[in-house]
Amino acid sequence: MNNTLLSLATLTLLTQTAFAQNQFSLDSVQVTASQGTTLETKDVPDSVTIITKEALEESRVTNLAEALNRLGNIAMTQNGGPGTSASMFVRGMDTSRTLVLIDGVRYNNLTSIGGAAEFSQIMLYDVQQIEIIKGAQSGVWGADASAGVINIITSSAKQGLHGTADIEYGSFDTIKTSLQASYATKTFDILIGGSVYNTDGFSAVEPQKGTPNYGKRYDDLGYEKDSYNNQSLNLKLGWNVTENDRLSLNVQTINALVKYDDSFYDFTTGVSTPIDATLPQTTLKNRFYTLNYHHTDSVNDINVQYNRSEFNRDVVGSFGNSTYLGSVDEVKIDDKIDYLENSFVRFGASYQDYKQEELTANTDKSYNALAFFITNYNKLAPFAIGDTIITESLRYDKYDAFDTAVTGKLGVKQYLFNDIYFSANIGTGFNAPTLGQLYGQFSPNPDLEPETSLTSEITLGNDIFWVTGFNNEVDNLIEYGFPMYTNIKGISKFKGVEVNYQDYFFDTLGFNAAYTFLETQDANGLTLARRPKHQVDANVVYYFEENWDIGLNAQYIGQRYDKADNQGAQTGDYVVANFVTNIKVNNIVTFYAKVDNISDIYYQTVDGYATAGRSLYLGLNAKY
Numbered sequence: 001m002n003n004t005l006l007s008l009a010t011l012t013l014l015t016q017t018a019f020a021q022n023q024f025s026l027d028s029v030q031v032t033a034s035q036g037t038t039l040e041t042k043d044v045p046d047s048v049t050i051i052t053k054e055a056l057e058e059s060r061v062t063n064l065a066e067a068l069n070r071l072g073n074i075a076m077t078q079n080g081g082p083g084t085s086a087s088m089f090v091r092g093m094d095t096s097r098t099l100v101l102i103d104g105v106r107y108n109n110l111t112s113i114g115g116a117a118e119f120s121q122i123m124l125y126d127v128q129q130i131e132i133i134k135g136a137q138s139g140v141w142g143a144d145a146s147a148g149v150i151n152i153i154t155s156s157a158k159q160g161l162h163g164t165a166d167i168e169y170g171s172f173d174t175i176k177t178s179l180q181a182s183y184a185t186k187t188f189d190i191l192i193g194g195s196v197y198n199t200d201g202f203s204a205v206e207p208q209k210g211t212p213n214y215g216k217r218y219d220d221l222g223y224e225k226d227s228y229n230n231q232s233l234n235l236k237l238g239w240n241v242t243e244n245d246r247l248s249l250n251v252q253t254i255n256a257l258v259k260y261d262d263s264f265y266d267f268t269t270g271v272s273t274p275i276d277a278t279l280p281q282t283t284l285k286n287r288f289y290t291l292n293y294h295h296t297d298s299v300n301d302i303n304v305q306y307n308r309s310e311f312n313r314d315v316v317g318s319f320g321n322s323t324y325l326g327s328v329d330e331v332k333i334d335d336k337i338d339y340l341e342n343s344f345v346r347f348g349a350s351y352q353d354y355k356q357e358e359l360t361a362n363t364d365k366s367y368n369a370l371a372f373f374i375t376n377y378n379k380l381a382p383f384a385i386g387d388t389i390i391t392e393s394l395r396y397d398k399y400d401a402f403d404t405a406v407t408g409k410l411g412v413k414q415y416l417f418n419d420i421y422f423s424a425n426i427g428t429g430f431n432a433p434t435l436g437q438l439y440g441q442f443s444p445n446p447d448l449e450p451e452t453s454l455t456s457e458i459t460l461g462n463d464i465f466w467v468t469g470f471n472n473e474v475d476n477l478i479e480y481g482f483p484m485y486t487n488i489k490g491i492s493k494f495k496g497v498e499v500n501y502q503d504y505f506f507d508t509l510g511f512n513a514a515y516t517f518l519e520t521q522d523a524n525g526l527t528l529a530r531r532p533k534h535q536v537d538a539n540v541v542y543y544f545e546e547n548w549d550i551g552l553n554a555q556y557i558g559q560r561y562d563k564a565d566n567q568g569a570q571t572g573d574y575v576v577a578n579f580v581t582n583i584k585v586n587n588i589v590t591f592y593a594k595v596d597n598i599s600d601i602y603y604q605t606v607d608g609y610a611t612a613g614r615s616l617y618l619g620l621n622a623k624y
Contacts, residue, residue: 022054022058022510022541022543022549023052023054023055023058023510023541024502024503024504024510024512024541029041029050029052029129031044031048031050031131031133032131032151032153037336037344037346037375037377039377042419042463043379043387043389043413044389044391044411044413045389045390045391045411045412045413045423045424045425046133046134046135046411046425047133047134047135047425047457047459047468047470047498048131048132048133048134049072049073049131049132049134050129050130050131050132051067051071051072051129051130051131051132052129053127053128053129053155055071056071056124056127056130057621058541058549058551058580058582059071059539059551059553059580060168060580060592060594060617060619061124062082062123062124062176062197063082063119063120063121063122063123063124064119064120064122064124064130064150064152065078065086065088065119065120067124067130068088068119068130068132068150069088069555070537070539070553070555070578071130071539072130072132073498073500073514073516073535073537074088074089074090074132075088075089075516075531075532075535075557076088076089076119076605077530077605077606078120078605078606078609078611079204079260079606079609080203080204080205080226080260080261080609080610081172081199081201081202081204081226081228081610081611081612082120082174082197082199082201082228083120083121083201083228083230083256083258084120084204084226084228084258084260084609085116085118085120085260086118086119086120087114087116087530088119089530089531090132090134090147090148091134091147091148091470091472091494091496091498091516091518092472092494092496092518092520092528092531093146093147093472093474093494094114094116094147095114095116095117095119096108096114096115096116096144096431096434096478097144097145097146097147097429097431097453098117098144098145098147098148098149098150099137099141099142099143099144099145099148099149099150100117100119100149100150100152101141101149101150101151101152102122102152102154102252102288103152103153103154103250103252103288103290104151104290104305104307105250105252105288105289105290105307105308105309106144106307106309106328106330107122107152107288107309108144108434109286109311109313109326110311110326110328110354110356110434110435110436111311111313111324111325111326111356111435111436111440112313112324112434112436113434113436113437113440113480113485114434114436114437114480114485115144115433115434115435115436115437117150118284118286121230121254121256121284121286122152122254123176123178123195123197123230123232125164125166125178125180125193125194125195125232126154126155126178126180126193126195126234127152127153127154127155128153128154128155128156129152129153130150130151130152130153131149131150131151131152131153132148132149132150133148133149133150133151134147134148134457134470135147135148135409135425135427135455135457135470136148136407136409136427136428136429136453136454136455136472137149137409137427137429138395138405138407138409138427138428138429138430138431139373139393139394139395139407139408139409139427139428140373140375140393140395140409142350142352142369142371142373142395142397142407142430143369143397143405143430143431143432143450144431144432145429146429146430146431146451146453146455146474147429147455147472154234154236154250154252155180155182155191155193156182156189156191156236156238157182157183157184157189157190157191157236157238158182158184159184159185159186160183160184161181161182161183161624162181162182162183162623162624163179163180163181163182163623163624164178164179164180164193164621164622164623164624165177165178165179165180165621165622166178166179166195166619166620166621166622167619167620168617168618168619168620169617169618169619170615170616170617170618171612171614171615171616171617172199172200172201172202172225172612172615173199173200174197174198174199174200174617175197175198175199176195176196176197176198177195177196178193178194178195178196179193179194179195180192180193180194180234181193184238186240187239187240188238188239188240189236189237189238190235190236190237190238191234191235191236192233192234192235192236193233193234194231194232194233194234195230195231195232196229196230196231197228197229197230197231198227198228198229198230199227199228200225200227201225201226201227201228201259202217202218202219202225202226202610202612203218203221203223203224203225203226203261203276203610204226204259204260204261204274204609204610205223205261205263205274205275205276205608205609205610206218206221206223206274206604206608206609206610207221207608208273208274208569208607208608209569209570209571209604209607209608210569215602217602217610217613218610221276223276224276224278225259226258226259226260226261227257227259228256228257228258228259229256229257230254230255230256231254231255231256232252232253232254232255233251233252233253234250234251234252234253235249235250235251236248236249236250236251237249237250244295244296244297245293245294245295246292246293246294246295247291247292247293247294248290248291248292248294249289249290249291249292250288250289250290250292251287251288251289251290252287252288253285253286253287253288254284254285254286254287255284255285256282256283256284257281257282257283257284258281258282258283258284259280259281260280260281260282261274261275261276261277261280262274262275262277262279262280262317262318262319263275263608272482273608274608274609277318279316279317279318280315280316280317280318281315281316282313282314282315282316283313283314284311284312284313285310285312286309286310286311286312287308287309287310288307288308288309288310289306289307289308290305290306290307291305291306292304292305292306293305299337299338300335300336300337301335301336301337301338302333302334302335302336303332303333303334303335303348304332304333305330305331305332305333306329306330306331306332307328307329307330307332308327308328308329308330309327309328310325310326310327311324311325311326311327312324312325324356324357324436325356325357326354326355326356326357326435327353327354327355328352328353328354328355329352329353329355330350330351330352330353331350331351332348332349332350332351333348333349333350334346334347334348334349334373335347335348340378342378342379342380343376343377343378343379343380344376344377345374345375345376345377346374346375346377347372347373347374347375348372348373348374349370349371349372349373350370350371350373351368351369351370351371352368352369352371353366353368354366354367354368354369354435355435356435356436356439365435365438365439366435367399367400367401367402367432367435368399368400369397369398369399369400370397370398371395371396371397371398372395372396373393373394373395373396374393374394374395375391375392375393375394376390376391376392376393377389377390377391378390378391383414385414385415385416385417386414386415386416386417386418386421387413387414387415388412388413388414388415389411389412389413389414390410390411390412390413391409391410391411392408392409392410392411393408393409393410393427394406394407394408395407395408397430399432401432402432402449402450403450405430405450405452407427407428407429407430408427408428409425409426409427409428410425410426410427411423411424411425411426412424412425418462419462419463420461420462421459421460421461421462422458422459422460423458423459424456424457424458424459425455425456425457426454426455426456426457427454427455427456428452428453428454428455429452429453429454429455429474430450430451430452430453431450431451431452431453431478432450433445433448433449433450433478433485437478437484437485443483443484444484445484445485445486448478448485448486448487449476449487450476451474451475451476451477451478451487452474452475452476453472453473453474453475454472454473455470455471455472455473456470456471456472457469457470457471461500463502464501464502464503465500465501466499466500467497467498467499467500468497468498468499468500469495469496469497469498470494470495470496470497470498471493471494471495472493472494472495473491473492473493473494474491474492474493474494475490475491475492476488476489476490477492477522477523479522479528488522488523488524489523490523490524491523492520492521492522492523492528493519493520493521494518494519494520495518495519496516496517496518496519497516497517498514498515498516498517499514499515499516500512500513500514500515501513501514507543508542508543508544509540509541509542509543510539510540510541510542510543511538511539511540511541512538512539513536513537513538513539514536514537514538515534515535515536516534516535516536517533517534518531518532518533518534518535519533522564526564526565527561527564527565527566528564529561529562529563529564529568530560530561530562530571530605530606531560532557532558532559532560532572533558533559533560533572534556534557534558534559535555535556535557535558536555536556537553537554537555537556538553538554538555539551539552539553539554540552546584547583547584547585548581548582548583548584549581549582550579550580550581550582551579551580551581552577552578552579552580553577553578553580554575554576554577554578555575555576555577556574556575557572557573557574557575557605558572558573559572559573560572562606562607568607569604569607571603571604571605571606571607574601574603575599575601576597576599576601576603577597577598577599578594578595578596578597578598579594579595579598580592580593580594580595581593581594587623588622588623588624589620589621589622590620590621590622590623591618591619591620591621592618592619592620592621593616593617593618593619594616594617594619595614595615595616595617596612596614596615596617597611597612597613597614597615598614599614600613600614
C-alpha cells in the first residue's frame with residue numbers, strides 16, 4: 001500500500017519461530033495450472049511467477065499495478081497517478097491479451113475500448129497470492145489469454161476467529177485503511193473485509209518531452225491535483241454440506257472515483273497533447289460474484305460454478321458525458337479424474353455471455369460462446385535422470401459472432417539432474433475484439449476480426465537460476481491507430497529472452513533479479529510502441545533479526561518510445577528505486593515505513609503524463 005504516516009506493516013517480518021517464513025524461505029509454492037487444479041510450481045512446465053502473500057506484505061505495494069510492476073517483472077505504463085489507466089506488456093503483448101481472474105472470475109473490462117483489466121483499481125488488502133502464467137493459455141482458459149493469465153487468489157477463512165487491520169498515511173495526503181475478519185468451523189466459514197483509499201494525488205499531466213517546461217512538476221506549474229478514491233469490499237461464505245460436498249459464495253465490489261486530465265488532438269498535425277483540466281472524472285462500480293458447488297470422491301473432483309462480472313462506468317469529460325454498462329455471465333462445469341499415480345485428466349464445458357449497454361446511445365450489443373475443454377497431465381519417471389512432466393490442453397469455442405476457435409497447448413518439463421530441468425511449451429491463442437472496440441461510442445470498428453497467435457518458449461535452469469527464450473507470432477493483430485482499433489494484416493512478432501536469479505543467503509539476506517530482452521515488430525515491420533527493449537528488476541531484503549527487516553526494490557527501463565517505429569518521445573533509460581522497512585513490535589503489531597522513488601528522479605512512462613516524485617508513507621498492521 002502506498003502513502004505516508006501509519007499504515008500496514010511493510011514486510012511480513014521474519015522470526016525464527018512463529019514468524020520464520022518470508023518470501024525467500026518458502027519450501028514450495030502452489031499454482032492453479034488447469035481450471036482449478038492446484039500443483040506445485042516445480043511440477044508445472046509453464047513459465048510461472050508467484051507473488052506470495054509474504055512478498056506483498058514485505059514490499060507494501062498498494063494495488064495490482066504496483067505488484068505486477070515491482071514484484072512480477074512486468075513492464076507497465078500509466079496515464080498519471082493512483083487510479084488512472086494502466087497498461088502492462090507481458091512479453092511485449094499488451095493488456096487485452098492477458099486474462100485477469102479474481103478467484104476464477106473474469107476481471108477484463110469489456111466496456112473499455114481496449115478491453116483491459118483495471119489494474120489500478122484492485123487493492124491488495126485481501127490477496128493471498130498472485131499467479132502470473134506466461135505464454136498462450138487459450139487452450140485452457142479461452143479468449144483473452146493469448147499472452148497469459150494473471151490469477152488473483154484472495155484470502156480464505158481459517159479455523160477459529162481471526163482479523164487484520166491496517167492504516168497507512170503518506171505523501172499527497174494519502175490515507176489507506178482496511179479491516180478484515182473471519183471465522184471458521186468444520187461446517188461453516190465466513191470472511192468479510194473492506195478497504196478505503198483516498199489521496200489528493202497530483203496532476204495526471206505534465207509537459208511533454210521536448211517542450212520548454214519538461215522536467216517541472218505540477219506544483220511548479222500551478223496544475224490542479226487529480227484525486228482518487230477507492231472503496232472495496234469482499235465477502236466469502238462457505239458451507240461444508242458433507243465431507244465430500246461444499247457450497248461457497250464469493251462477492252467482490254469496487255467503487256472508485258478517478259480524477260484525470262484531458263488531451264487535445266490536432267487533426268491537421270496528427271499530434272495529441274495532454275492538457276490540464278478540472279472536469280474529467282470517471283466513476284466506477286464493478287461487481288464480481290461466484291457461486292460454486294464442489295464435490296470430491298474416490299474418482300471425481302467436480303466443480304459446478306456460476307460467475308458474473310459487472311462493469312459500470314460513468315464518464316464526465318470535457319467533450320461530453322457517457323455511461324457504460326457491461327457484464328459477463330459464465331456457467332461452467334468440470335471434473336478431474338486421477339489415473340495412474342501422478343496423472344489426471346480434467347475436462348468440462350462452459351457458456352459465456354458478454355453484454356454491453358450504453359445508456360446514452362441505442363447501441364446495446366452482445367455475443368456469447370459455448371466451450372468444451374480438456375487437459376491431460378502426466379508426471380512420469382521413464383528415465384533414470386529425473387521426472388518427466390507432460391501436459392496437453394485442447395479447447396473448442398463456438399462464438400455466435402465470430403468463427404469457431406480451436407486452441408491448444410503442449411508443455412514438457414524434463415529434470416536432468418537433481419533440480420536442473422529443461423522445459424518447452426507451445427500453444428495457440430485466440431483474442432476476440434472487445435465490445436468496446438466493436439461498438440463503443442467513440443470511433444467503433446464493427447468490422448474488426450479476431451486475432452490468432454502461436455507462442456513458444458524453452459527454459460533451462462533450476463530453482464535458483466533459469467533462462468527462457470520466447471517467440472510469439474500474432475496473425476491479424478488488433479492495434480489502435482487513430483481514430484479506431486484496426487487489424488494489422490499479417491504476422492506480428494514478439495521475441496526475447498528472460499533471465500532470472502533468486503537466492504537466500506545465511507538465513508538473513510534474500511535477493512532476486514530478472515532481466516528481459518524484447519524485440520517487437522508488427523506485420524508492417526514497425527517496432528511497437530511503449531515496450532522497453534531492456535528491463536531489469538531487482539529486489540533485496542535484509543532480515544536484521546527476528547523482528548526487523550529492510551528492503552530495496554529497483555527497476556531499470558531501457559530504451560522505449562511513445563509511438564510505433566521508434567518515433568515520438570523516448571520515455572526509457574531510467575532507474576527507479578524504492579525503500580521499505582518493517583518493525584515487528586510483537587506477534588500482533590507491526591510498524592512499517594517506505595520511501596518510493598528515493599532518488600526523486602523525474603521520468604514519464606507515457607509522454608506528457610506524470611509520475612510521483614519522492615514519496616514517504618508510514619503504516620501500522622495488526623493481526624489476530
